Amino acid sequence: MDQEKIGSFMKNLRKEHNLTQEELAEKMFVSRRTVSRWETGNNMPDIEVLIQIADLYEVDLRELLNGERKTETMRPEIKETAILASDYTNENNERMRKIYHVMFIVAAITGAISLFLEFADLSGHLFDFLKGIGAGITFGMTIVGALYTSKNFRKIAASKKSVAS
Numbered sequence: 395m396d397q398e399k400i401g402s403f404m405k406n407l408r409k410e411h412n413l414t415q416e417e418l419a420e421k422m423f424v425s426r427r428t429v430s431r432w433e434t435g436n437n438m439p440d441i442e443v444l445i446q447i448a449d450l451y452e453v454d455l456r457e458l459l460n461g462e463r464k465t466e467t468m469r470p471e472i473k474e475t476a477i478l479a480s481d482y483t484n485e486n487n488e489r490m491r492k493i494y495h496v497m498f499i500v501a502a503i504t505g506a507i508s509l510f511l512e513f514a515d516l517s518g519h520l521f522d523f524l525k526g527i528g529a530g531i532t533f534g535m536t537i538v539g540a541l542y543t544s545k546n547f548r549k550i551a552a553s554k555k556s557v558a559s
Contacts, residue, residue, distance in 0.1 A: 400460075401435035405433040411450075415430055501536045505529075511528065
């Protein structure tokens with residue numbers, strides 16, 4: 395797969411439809427910089443975004459992936475398979491979002507318990523141990539959750555917006 399060829403093709407399609415990078419970015423729920431990266435071949439959109447772009451430009455998904463127009467049309471079952479793959483990805487992302495949501499709740503609860511034990515002025519090895527465990531769980535789950543959501547938050551939000559419209 396030639397990403398530069400695909401990017402150039404996407405740029406030509408955008409210009410044929412009289413869209414700016416900013417306008418396409420708004421339609422795809424991404425930044426203008428992301429569109430620029432697609433068009434230079436530095437990055438590729440996710441399959442669900444590729445399907446949306448193909449629909450927007452009224453081209454075949456295979457044409458986008460090949461970076462050129464084809465005379466034959468995509469069979470409906472191939473497009474359906476691509477859409478099913480996209481749906482699977484969305485379902486997996488939603489499942490992971492729920493897992494991290496639970497992690498944030500556990501982190502908040504253990505953090506609150508840890509703070510309570512810290513300020514309750516309770517002494518003893520057991521209370522010190524519980525304070526340490528609570529602080530460790532809070533810190534660990536917060537870091538893991540923050541790393542996950544910072545990388546994928548924009549994608550999740552874009553998926554929700556595209557499903558809603």
